Amino acid sequence: MTLRPKNNPSVPITGLLAGQAVVITGAGSGIGQATAYVCASEGASLMLGDIDTDAVADTASVIVESGGQAAHVSGDVALSATHKSLAEICRSEFGGLSGWVNNAAWSGGGLLADLAEADWERVQAVTLGSVFHGCQAAIGEMKQTGGGAIVNISSGAGLGAEPGLSAYGAAKAGIISLTRNAAVENARQGIRVNCVSPGPIDTPGLSGWIDEFPGRRPGFEAQIPQGRLGRPDEIAHTIVFLLSSRASYINGANLVADGGIHARLASPRAFSG
Numbered sequence: 001m002t003l004r005p006k007n008n009p010s011v012p013i014t015g016l017l018a019g020q021a022v023v024i025t026g027a028g029s030g031i032g033q034a035t036a037y038v039c040a041s042e043g044a045s046l047m048l049g050d051i052d053t054d055a056v057a058d059t060a061s062v063i064v065e066s067g068g069q070a071a072h073v074s075g076d077v078a079l080s081a082t083h084k085s086l087a088e089i090c091r092s093e094f095g096g097l098s099g100w101v102n103n104a105a106w107s108g109g110g111l112l113a114d115l116a117e118a119d120w121e122r123v124q125a126v127t128l129g130s131v132f133h134g135c136q137a138a139i140g141e142m143k144q145t146g147g148g149a150i151v152n153i154s155s156g157a158g159l160g161a162e163p164g165l166s167a168y169g170a171a172k173a174g175i176i177s178l179t180r181n182a183a184v185e186n187a188r189q190g191i192r193v194n195c196v197s198p199g200p201i202d203t204p205g206l207s208g209w210i211d212e213f214p215g216r217r218p219g220f221e222a223q224i225p226q227g228r229l230g231r232p233d234e235i236a237h238t239i240v241f242l243l244s245s246r247a248s249y250i251n252g253a254n255l256v257a258d259g260g261i262h263a264r265l266a267s268p269r270a271f272s273g
Helices: 030-041 053-065 080-094 117-145 166-189 204-210 216-221 232-243
Strands: 021-025 045-050 070-074 099-102 148-153 191-198 254-257
Touching: 021 030, 021 080, 021 117, 030 045, 030 053, 030 099, 030 232, 045 053, 045 080, 053 070, 070 080, 080 117, 099 117, 099 232, 117 148, 117 166, 117 191, 148 166, 148 232, 166 191, 166 254, 191 232, 204 216, 232 254
Parallel strands: 021 045, 021 099, 045 070, 099 148, 148 191, 191 254
Antiparallel strands: none
């Protein structure tokens, strides 16, 4: 099978996830969509979730039309019922599940001093709460089938600060801690739980934010050691590695994929461009 989604290079199947069934939240766009395409190309059957019904249906359609297997549902990831549905449908469609990617998030908010309580609570419910519910649903299923792998998506915002991202950063930092606890608690059941913290990735959501940045995109990219934004498929391949047996002794890790941003010494720099 070769996937040829719109604006995405074709990815030949290599079978890294052959025979596995994987749940992915936030699969209608960005990193979640790219992860769905790469997982399918690696042989996985996909149970896809997103609050945008049309977007997640389009992702599933690309996979099925390319010869893969995918089912989808829409729902609010802040609710435990959404995750229970994902697990139940995955079991009924594909006979169980062996992988789960908690990718959905919401980054609304503003400066801490001005942040509305409702915005704080919604960010925590969608961004951190969804990972809690997803891990519970996945662990419950995986304990019945002999194990599996969970990958939670944090962010560079969970490792450092940026004005306007206090709620989002707090939620993403919480994901890293939750990942470590889930890994330690469930390792003896054959369940691995890891985390990926992407840096700035070229998605529509980030592009809008960069337009407000001094120097816009050229100025922003000048601060990245690799000199560019990351691509969604680069994060997707990182996620697939952690889902696969090639990462069989990696557990409780936070894998930072940010083009070298956090490796660089913080110091004043002039923007170029």
